[in-house]
Amino acid sequence: MNQNNHPTDEPVEEIENEESLQYSFETIKLATDNFSEGNKIGEGGFGAGYKGRLSNGQDIAVKRLSMGSTQGDLEFINEVMLVAKLQHRNLVRLFGFSLEGSEKLLIYEFVQNANPRKRANLDWDRRYKIIGGMARGLLYLHEDSHLRIIHRDLKTSNILLDEEMNPKISDFGTAKLFVIDQTQGNTNRVVGT
Structure with a gap:
């Protein structure tokens, strides 16, 4: 926890x-x-x-x-x-x-993508909620989890929207695992999916 x-x-x-x-x-x-x-x-x-x-x-x-x-x-x-x-x-x-x-x-x-009609009609309120969800996920990875993980490949294809348009960060293929007090990463320590 x-x-x-x-x-x-x-x-x-x-x-x-x-x-x-x-x-x-x-x-x-x-x-x-x-x-x-x-x-x-x-x-x-x-x-x-x-x-x-x-x-x-x-x-x-x-x-x-x-x-x-x-x-x-x-x-x-x-x-x-x-x-x-x-x-x-x-x-x-x-x-x-x-x-x-x-x-x-x-x-x-498995994250079932949102209905294309929902994705096509993104108002600014929904976009703001998606960005906030992505930020919460990154904050958890970087600061709040028991590990310190830096994603390093965050792009639109690695943000999945579920049926309710909630964002989920995926593909930690190039994520780096850091020791809590470490300031520089060891490039040989790749946490991968």
Whole structure:
């Protein structure tokens, strides 16, 4: 739990161990229809994104990290454990991961984009609320969370609007994790999705 307890923050559930966050590769492969092109929702510098549906009916977004990643398995798991504890209503939530052989997958909540008609009719009041939500999410990352994370790739495609037009910051692919009193980042410490 962060020290400032802003009303927009959600309570942080304690994560007991990595097994509670780990999904089998077969489960995610099945959920995404074998990572089919029809389920592909994006491509970034760190890998492709897919929409999926778990057997319990929950929609998920899956980031399939590039095979060329130099991050070791233990470092990957440790960083997933840290990032999974970040919970704020203006951040896309990380549910877990899958690690099998050279396959590294990150499993997120799926954010259903707002209806295009709603997006086309943005008045200034709604825009102001979206900007405020983005600022609250960044403040949480930079100041209020138990980690200090600098996003470093904030752009319009990394701000998702849910069905109610609430902004959620996504894609921490180039985010940097900082120690609380650290003033300069170690470029080898990349927290990634």
